[in-house]
Amino acid sequence: MKKVIACIVTVLALAAVIVPATTRAKDIKTINASEVNGKISVSGTAEAGTLAVAVMVYDEKGSELLAMETASVSDESLYYAEVELPEGTYQVKVADYDGGDYKTATVSPAKKSEVPTAPNSGSTD
Amino acid sequence: MKLNLKKLAAILAFSASLFLPAAAFAVDEPGDPPIENNFDGKAYFVWDCNSKVCYHRFEDLKTPEQEINKIENTEITDESGNNGTYVFKQENANWVLAREFADDSGHVLDKWNGKTAREILAPPDDGGIGLNPITFGGGNNSIAVNADWNFQVIIYRDGYKAITVGDSQDDYTYFPEKWMFNYNYFIDISDTSASDPAVVTTYLKEPTIKLKTDGIVSVTPLNVNSGAVTVTPSLNGFDLTFNSSYYDHVVFELKASDGKTYYLMVARTALIVQENYKPGAEPEILVGVMYPSGQANGDTYNVIATVVKTDGSKTVKTVSSGEFYYRVDTNEKVSNPSKVIECGKNLSCSWYSVKTGSPRELTGAYFSVIKNGSTSTTYSGTFSGSNRGAFYDATTRKVIYE
Structure with missing residues (x-):
């Protein structure tokens, strides 16, 4: 029995050394996208331990990639990015830098005459 | 430096037949390294001193495969009889091979008498004997040159402080071949600041960067997520392990025991970027993506290129790997169905052609590399790139890692 346990311990130890550490894709918790002064601001929170995110901006239908940014995530799990695009309606998608499920929001031109002080925020999926 | 010149020269000669030479790393072009180094260890340092020629003879310089020579500027005393003083980093100062400049007894050859330092130090094509002063580093208090591959030398002055970053290519899991002959493992960190730090360039996916630091008591990454880099004290210094490819240009603060x-x-990179503008061909920028051998091929990644025109417009292109490479001798585009070429120690490359339109209307382009396989709901992951990506400046023809 001791030999079996010793073998298992040895195998586990070897596996810990040989098998590279794989990290699970982190989740994006929230996304807020808005158009301010001709720029799309994208912010939100990510799962604890997330180091960076990828921000992809697509056209209204979500078929054509129009911009890509990556951004750091703070120790408080906050991220922020700005993308310069002409006024329009866009799908904004954010995921862990190393891959994972997108969190998506839609941003549309601000109706400045109706809501002069508030940016038009995208919805959180 | 543990470097087998003949072996590496063979590697480079092979790779030179595959690649265009104009890579855009932050080092000068290496040129053609010698297949065999016949340097006898003897060279003169020659400089202009009040329009006269001053010089100092060195007898025992080591070849690159032996070590990097280090010389303090105070060692460069004038032996010409002109009582000149070498001014650190002055113009018209360079190395010449002893056999080209003087006879065995040290007498300057007649043909150089009456010449100015500028004339003597001119390149051979211009009638001089100056060794191509290819720089491979240096810093605020040092000059590092390759001397046409005959020897590598660092001239330093008072205040010089250096650390060693991987004193052998054996210290690295991955090593791009473009860097093999321009490799300086002494990094001059003297008189640096957070906004103007010394820079060491490494391959993006290198698991651990090994710093050998004499007198440094702490190494701290600045302005990054606390989980971005793991700093571990080692026997001779500190090991840096980067936990995300996003953090590709991290500044570290090094505190010394004397309070300094x-x-x-x-700076971590995985790209080779070069232009290919020639008559009759559609203008393009070629992006070489370096990745660990055996773990990918050209179909594994796409390059996301944001092409910026001089009118401010931006166009995003998703580019797949092309089935090609370029011959350096003919600039001929050659079929390469495998989309894979070896390009360094444990590294393979694939090439991506980004059509740019007229170079006159081009400001530059940003490049990120992502893994293939994303869907409308899932992102497959980023291979390289931070913020908008690495920027190729069409004016300076250099890559800026933002």
Whole structure:
């Protein structure tokens, strides 16, 4: 029995050394996208331990990639990015830098005459 | 430096037949390294001193495969009889091979008498004997040159402070071949600041960067997520392990036991970027993506290129790997169905052609590399790139890692 346990311990130890550490894709918790002064601001929170995110901006239908940014995530799990695009309606998608499920929001031109002080925020999926 | 010149020269000669030479790393072009180094260890340092020629003879310089020579500027005393003084980093100062400049007894050859330092130090094509002063580093208090591959030398002055970053290519899991002959493992960190740090460039996916630091008591990454880099004390210094490819240009604060503070940026890259503008061909920028051998091929990644025109417009292109490479001798585009070429120690490359339109209307382009396989709901992951990506400046023809 001791030999079996010793073998298992040895195998586990070897596996810990040989098998590279794989990290699970982190989740994006929230996304807020808005158009301010001709720029799309994208912010939100990510799962604890997330180091960076990828921000992809697509056209209204979500078929054509129009911009890509990556951004750091703070120790408080906050991220922020700005993308310069002409006024329009866009799908904004954010995921862990190393891959994972997108969190998506839609941003549309601000109706400045109706809501002069508030940016038009995208919805959180 | 543990470097087998013949072996590496063979590697480079092979690779030179595959690639265009104009890579855009932050080092000068290496040129053609010698297949065999016949340097006898003897060279003169020659400089202009009040329009006269001053010089100092060195007898025992080591070849690159032996070590990097280090010389303090105070050793460069004038032996010409002109009582000149070498001014650190002055113009018209360079190395010449002893056999080209003087006879065995040290008498300057007649043909150089009456010449100015500028004339003597001119390149051979211009009638001089100056060794191509290819720089491979240096810093605020040092000059590092390759001397046409005959020897590598660092001239330093008072205040010089250096650390060693991987004193052998054996210290690296991955090593791009473009860097093999321009490799300086002494990093001058003297008189640096957080906004103007010393810079060391490494391959993006290198698991651990090994710093050998004499007198440094702490190494701290600045302005990054606390989980971005793991700093581990080692026997001779500190090991840096990067936990995300996003952090590709991190500044570290190094505190010394004497209270002084130094700054080092580790710049991590996986791209080779070069132009291919020639008559009759559609203008393009070629992006070489370097990745660990055996773990990918050209179909594994796409390059996301944001092409910026002089009118401010931006166009995003998703580019797949092309089935090609370029011959350096003919600039001929050659079929390469495998989309894979070896390009360094444990590294393979694939090439991506980004059509840019007229170079006159081009400001530059940003490049990120992502893994294939994303869907409308899932992102497959980023291979390289931070913020908008690495920027190729069409004016300076250099890559800026933002």
